[in-house]
Amino acid sequence: MNQVPNAYLGVWKRRLIQRRSGHTDSETAVYWLQTPRLFADLRIPSNALPPLALEALSDAQHLALSEQQGFAGVTQVDADICQWHRKMDYQPVNGDEDIGRMRFETSDCLIETALDDSYYEIWDRLPRSIGACRGQWLQGIDDPARQGCLLLAGDYFLFAASRHEPLPSGTDLRELLSQSGSREQSVPLLACELSFGQHRAGEAPWKIECSTLPCNKGRFLLPASVDPFAPNLFATEAVLSSMGTFSPPGGWRCAPDP
Template identity: 80%
Template sequence: MNQVAQGYPGVWKRRLIQHRSGHSDSAKAVYWLQTPRLFADLRIPSTALPGLALEALSYSQHPALCEQKGFAGVTQTDADICQWHRKMDYQPVSGDEDIGRMHFETSERLIETALDESYYEVWERLPDSLGACRGQWLQAMDEPSRQGCLLLARDYFLFAANRPTPLTPGTHLRETFGQPEGLKPFGAVLQG
């Protein structure tokens, strides 16, 4: 895969997502760090997450952690179409494609629209993320199947690593959390 177009690298913050249904969200903290090839995306719910180690949380506090999202992989661009090929994901693998039509309103403001026009998103680049931009895939020496990536955009960085035990494919982490077999993968989410 080739490098993305020159205007993409940096850290982008989502200011708004608007769905065709009328639902919109501008409160969730969503960041997308793009290097010339690799990307990582972090989505933090607007409700406060517990600030304790997993072991210190009560069982009733665990579901809040299921609402986070994060994923990383390789970005492919073709004219105004951008596709994010996820290689690791905090949520269970859903099999859905992550692809959108991109339009630069300015060099620092980007509009993403679903190919079927079911949503649009407004992204703004963080000004202090321009400059040196690099991404590197990593592999654990003692467990070659464990991978990670480190991405840098000037003063920002994002590290992502896959789980030691993959989750069963599904639609959302909260669906597996209530099941006894769901507890082990959930506990693995914050490890390594």
């Protein structure tokens, strides 16, 4: 699979989605970080939850978290058709393709439409996301089934990490939570992390601005001592040993692109 065109690189924030039904949404916080091959996408509804650990949130708040979306994988671009091959997903896998027709209004404004015209989206590229752009797929050292990635574009980062156990395919996350029966059973269902934020060119700690885990907002993914532009960033033990809220027991290791 070839690398995506340079025009796509950076962080894109969705301004609007309009569906054929007439429903529109400009409130959900949606960020798509695109590197030459890897991508990650985070979608957090506007109903803000308190910055608490999953164990401290109520059952109703757990159900609210089930409305979140987030995924990561590899992007393929053929002419004006863009397809996102999801290799990890916050929601259960349902077999649907993630594919759209793309048109650049300007270099920093992208229009995406469904192939069947069922939706229309407007994306704006964040100015400070232009610059150094790279990513690394990750795998748990002691648990190879655990997948993750760390992506960087300009001043921004997006870290993604799968659950300890994948969700059953073709199921519904909200329904799984309703059937879980106890807090101990529901927390693992939500323990999939996608955290987006800024490192400000290495001049500040890597501060998380938006995450599938409410307790992460305002926290630091990595300290300021970790240089985002270091050539050996993805080989640094301090980065891979315990990154993320639910890191694998033995930490992460670099893995080939999925």
